[in-house]
């Protein structure tokens with residue numbers, strides 16, 4: 415099973431990932447965890463260019479291509495082999511992040527969004543998640559949680575991040591037009607245990623189906 419978790423910056427993704435990992439351990443799910451962008455030598459190098467080098471001018475199409483390249487490498491080196499070994503794969507962010515941050519948030523129309531999905535599906539070799547959890551949180555709330563220095567993407571301002579939040583909602587609404595599997599919009603403006611309860615219910619249902 416291939417699971418991704420996504421959402422705006424400061425949506426509490428890190429904490430939910432820890433809770434999912436713990437739940438997997440408690441339920442003896444054989445899993446591996448990766449982080450997009452990164453987790454390969456090429457991906458780590460690209461990650462530095464994309465996130466840490468605030469001095470570097472990166473045009474929107476280059477930004478899109480670099481995120482896609484890091485992901486293609488992660489699939490080739492880590493995700494596909496793990497899925498072939500029958501492991502459950504949990505990934506922090508995936509193609510949906512590119513669709514939202516490099517698509518919806520820069521004001522792309524539906525046709526351009528469809529093109530990003532299509533390029534993305536092709537560059538992932540159709541290795542697409544069975545389940546995607548999207549943490550939905552207003553950026554005003556989320557940004558208060560980010561009490562550290564912001565990276566290049568986080569520094570893009572509140573308006574950009576409002577479009578990110580809106581983009582996630584639209585992407586989930588239109589999910590079946592562009593991607594296989596299922597996406598769940600989870601209200602993340604709530605106590606972490608409440609947020610995880612929603613995620614756990616979906617995971618439990620899936621696990622029961624697999625055991626049948």
Ligand code: TYD
Nearest residue numbers: 423450451481507508511512515516567568
């Ligand atoms: P990261 O430090 O990995 O953390 P987090 O997911 O905890 O925010 O930051 C990744 C940043 O890159 C984040 O601001 C979202 C952005 N991003 C994109 O703009 N496009 C993408 O395709 C991906 C995967 C991430």
